[in-house]
Amino acid sequence: MAQRSGDREPYLWEEGDFKISWMRPYHLPQVMAIEQSSFPQPWSYSLFLSELSNQAATYFVAFFQGKIIGYLGLWMVWGETHITTFAIHPAYRGEGFGKKLFGYALNYAKSQGCSEVSLEVRPSNIKAQNLYHSFGFKKIGVRKRYYADGEDAWVMKKVF
Numbered sequence: 741m742a743q744r745s746g747d748r749e750p751y752l753w754e755e756g757d758f759k760i761s762w763m764r765p766y767h768l769p770q771v772m773a774i775e776q777s778s779f780p781q782p783w784s785y786s787l788f789l790s791e792l793s794n795q796a797a798t799y800f801v802a803f804f805q806g807k808i809i810g811y812l813g814l815w816m817v818w819g820e821t822h823i824t825t826f827a828i829h830p831a832y833r834g835e836g837f838g839k840k841l842f843g844y845a846l847n848y849a850k851s852q853g854c855s856e857v858s859l860e861v862r863p864s865n866i867k868a869q870n871l872y873h874s875f876g877f878k879k880i881g882v883r884k885r886y887y888a889d890g891e892d893a894w895v896m897k898k899v900f
């Protein structure tokens with residue numbers, strides 16, 4: 741594990757060919773492709789763009805062998821972090837990249853003084869729930885019909 745800057749991207753974290761950087765507007769075409777293949781109601785390009793200028797928001801992109809393979813966003817308000825979005829490219833799932841990116845984001849939130857992290861997840865999204873449980877997240881509530889297709893959301897939280 742090393743922390744240094746790369747040639748093109750100001751990498752925040754590197755482990756071999758896996759790297760993490762701040763998300764920038766020029767990453768959005770690749771991010772949008774992953775978004776559209778990951779979520780039934782994908783965020784729009786303009787929503788991502790407005791999030792990148794939201795002072796309370798932080799967005800990371802993950803690279804593998806120079807290609808963007810995932811991203812994660814969070815909001816930090818009053819010492820609490822909320823994960824807003826998180827996805828890994830379908831062709832790169834199940835390789836441990838999601839765990840690395842998620843773990844990086846949790847450490848980042850902790851380093852910024854946050855005491856807890858929350859997120860919403862679909863009850864049907866067992867993969868994501870398994871990942872969150874492996875980091876110590878617990879289900880703390882349900883938001884009824886949270887998603888546009890009517891599915892509930894489970895609210896999960898981890899306290900550092």
Ligand SMILES: CC(C)(COP(=O)(O)OP(=O)(O)OC[C@H]1O[C@@H](n2cnc3c(N)ncnc32)[C@H](O)[C@@H]1OP(=O)(O)O)[C@@H](O)C(=O)NCCC(=O)NCCS
Pocket residue numbers: 778779826827828829832833834835836837838839840860861862865866867868870871874
């Ligand atoms: C959820 C997601 C980000 C996980 O990324 P990933 O790179 O595939 O995850 P990893 O390979 O790092 O696996 C991490 C953990 O997820 C769980 N997991 C991964 N694949 C799984 C599978 N097929 N079945 C069950 N659990 C699985 C496991 O707990 C795994 O840890 P383990 O390997 O130690 O058992 C990815 O599946 C994704 O982008 N899904 C679509 C978008 C999405 O659902 N985002 C989350 C919204 S809340």
